[in-house]
Amino acid sequence: MKYALKRIFMLVLTMVIVSFLTFLAFELISGDPAEAMLGTEATPERLAALREELGLNRPFLVRYASWLAGFVSGDLGVSLRYRQPVWDLIAPKLEITLCLCLASFVLITAVSIPLAIWSYRWTGTVFEAVRTAFNQLCMAVPPFFTGILMTYLFGIVLRLFVPGDFPDLHTRFGEAMVHLFFAAVCLGIPRTAMTVRMMRSTVISEMQKAYVRTAISRGNDRHAVLTRHVLKNSLTSAITFLGQTMAELIGGSVVVEQVFGIPGLGRLLVYSISTRDYPVVQTVVVILAFWVVLAGTLADLINQQVDPRLRLGGAA
Amino acid sequence: MLEIRDLHVKFHNRDREAVAGISLTIGDGEIVGLVGESGSGKSVTAMSIAGLLPRKQCDLSGDILLDGEDLLHAPRSALRQIHGRKIGVVFQEPMSAMDPLMKVGEQVGEVLRIHTDLDKNQRRARVLEVMEAVDLHNPEEVYNKYPHELSGGMLQRAMIAAAIVIQPALLLLDEPTTALDVTIQAQILELLKKLNAEQGISMLFISHNLNVVRKLCRRVAVMQRGVLVEEGSTDRVFFDPQHPYTKRLIDAIPTRHGKETV
Numbered sequence: 001m002k003y004a005l006k007r008i009f010m011l012v013l014t015m016v017i018v019s020f021l022t023f024l025a026f027e028l029i030s031g032d033p034a035e036a037m038l039g040t041e042a043t044p045e046r047l048a049a050l051r052e053e054l055g056l057n058r059p060f061l062v063r064y065a066s067w068l069a070g071f072v073s074g075d076l077g078v079s080l081r082y083r084q085p086v087w088d089l090i091a092p093k094l095e096i097t098l099c100l101c102l103a104s105f106v107l108i109t110a111v112s113i114p115l116a117i118w119s120y121r122w123t124g125t126v127f128e129a130v131r132t133a134f135n136q137l138c139m140a141v142p143p144f145f146t147g148i149l150m151t152y153l154f155g156i157v158l159r160l161f162v163p164g165d166f167p168d169l170h171t172r173f174g175e176a177m178v179h180l181f182f183a184a185v186c187l188g189i190p191r192t193a194m195t196v197r198m199m200r201s202t203v204i205s206e207m208q209k210a211y212v213r214t215a216i217s218r219g220n221d222r223h224a225v226l227t228r229h230v231l232k233n234s235l236t237s238a239i240t241f242l243g244q245t246m247a248e249l250i251g252g253s254v255v256v257e258q259v260f261g262i263p264g265l266g267r268l269l270v271y272s273i274s275t276r277d278y279p280v281v282q283t284v285v286v287i288l289a290f291w292v293v294l295a296g297t298l299a300d301l302i303n304q305q306v307d308p309r310l311r312l313g314g315a316a
Numbered sequence: 317m318l319e320i321r322d323l324h325v326k327f328h329n330r331d332r333e334a335v336a337g338i339s340l341t342i343g344d345g346e347i348v349g350l351v352g353e354s355g356s357g358k359s360v361t362a363m364s365i366a367g368l369l370p371r372k373q374c375d376l377s378g379d380i381l382l383d384g385e386d387l388l389h390a391p392r393s394a395l396r397q398i399h400g401r402k403i404g405v406v407f408q409e410p411m412s413a414m415d416p417l418m419k420v421g422e423q424v425g426e427v428l429r430i431h432t433d434l435d436k437n438q439r440r441a442r443v444l445e446v447m448e449a450v451d452l453h454n455p456e457e458v459y460n461k462y463p464h465e466l467s468g469g470m471l472q473r474a475m476i477a478a479a480i481v482i483q484p485a486l487l488l489l490d491e492p493t494t495a496l497d498v499t500i501q502a503q504i505l506e507l508l509k510k511l512n513a514e515q516g517i518s519m520l521f522i523s524h525n526l527n528v529v530r531k532l533c534r535r536v537a538v539m540q541r542g543v544l545v546e547e548g549s550t551d552r553v554f555f556d557p558q559h560p561y562t563k564r565l566i567d568a569i570p571t572r573h574g575k576e577t578v
Binding site: 209210211213214215216217218219220221224228229232233306307308309 | 366367368392393396397398399400401403404405407409412413414415416417418426427430431462464465475478
């Protein structure tokens with residue numbers, strides 16, 4: 001419990017630092033947003049008025065503080081491009097991207113752990129070579145390419161979803177999930193392959209350990225040794241790896257959203273960057289950072305539940 | 317009760333046989349010591365009794381009979397019924413021999429879960445009883461601990477408890493005191509003596525330390541390079557060693573007053 005509080009405090013602290021650096025970076029790289037909005041032919045009076053309106057004349061730290069306060073209270077500022085509150089712009093896209101990433105994450109977890117165990121059992125059989133080759137293939141083929149193949153096969157030939165026409169998440173939830181499912185598979189394939197490979201080698205090294213010999217000496221069969229002892233001992237490294245996976249999925253989703261025509265955060269981000277819509281970009285960067293830090297924290301907290309040795313003040 | 321006849325073990329990746337034809341019997345309620353330096357084949361002998369050798373990586377021949385049942389050539393599935401139920405094994409390093417993520421009590425009761433129909437509460441009751449028998453005080457508390465929370469000595473007691481919880485006929489002890497410090501070693505030896513006297517469990521005690529063997533065993537066998545070079549009552553072997561290797565082993569024992577003379 002104490003450890004959990006400490007981790008949560010670290011998470012908040014990290015987020016404050018990340019948000020400050022983000023704000024600072026955008027302060028340095030962004031030109032004058034007022035000029036960007038009005039174009040180069042704007043009169044100095046109009047520019048000054050807009051700067052006043054956007055609060056650009058206040059000192060840096062004051063603006064950071066008010067931005068941070070706004071962030072916490074849900075007021076993320078106004079998009080320079082759309083003239084809409086940033087949150088209203090981001091929320092529906094974030095919803096879709098989160099659904100995509102979570103679906104992908106669930107698929108990766110549900111598929112890779114049993115697959116890792118099977119592939120361990122196949123060691124020394126014909127399947128091993130097949131598995132190794134298939135695994136390499138899955139890791140090597142980038143998601144956008146499988147995405148193109150899948151949109152063609154499932155979208156255009158089998159008509160299971162309409163590429164580019166993403167159904168509304170709230171009114172046509174089922175159809176939206178079908179659309180997301182294929183994208184999630186695409187996004188998850190390379191990571192599943194990596195998790196399988198990582199976990200298989202963890203299982204192999206755990207099988208060499210002395211406690212396995214003890215378990216066998218008690219009359220456990222191979223299956224029981226795996227499920228009752230080795231699996232749990234292999235889990236901590238898998239959880240850490242899956243935490244990193246969860247963090248990386250959101251980055252990978254940008255490309256997959258493009259391929260499947262999913263109006264998620266990725267598209268908004270790309271568009272906002274190209275139009276210098278800094279309030280939007282800033283918010284998305286902070287949300288992405290939060291996602292990454294959250295994934296790591298969750299992985300640590302779960303690991304600590306799995307492995308009692310990690311509960312000693314988190315020193316290990 | 318245990319009879320080893322002309323046991324040969326050869327690992328595929330070695331030229332020399334790890335065990336080159338040894339024969340040894342252990343009677344009911346007897347504690348037999350098996351001594352020899354590292355690499356002499358004593359652990360391999362124990363592992364072949366316990367069925368823990370990787371069959372695909374070695375050739376085995378000869379016979380190992382436990383109460384007339386063949387342990388060496390029986391199929392794995394049949395052997396699993398014997399292992400744990402009739403043979404308990406205690407290994408050298410209790411810390412690594414225990415599953416770090418399973419509560420000590422559950423590990424002690426694992427054999428019962430596999431080989432008996434006892435329910436969880438009955439198993440727990442039996443585990444607490446055995447923990448008491450191996451002088452683990454506060455068994456209730458120890459039951460819920462994880463291995464890293466106990467000392468080496470306590471863990472080795474727990475390992476012994478796990479090995480005897482189902483009252484096996486034979487206890488294989490593979491250097492059970494080597495990783496422990498001397499005072500704890502003495503306590504564990506006392507415990508083993510007590511268990512032997514009270515429950516009549518036969519034991520094969522493997523050690524490179526003749527002194528330890530002398531405190532526990534009435535009969536001792538000396539192994540060198542895969543063969544038994546000498547066998548007899550502990551006193552006889554100790555005071556009248558026949559084989560030069562045994563003499564060297566005895567001479568190597570450090571004593572308090574220089575060399576021990578008879």
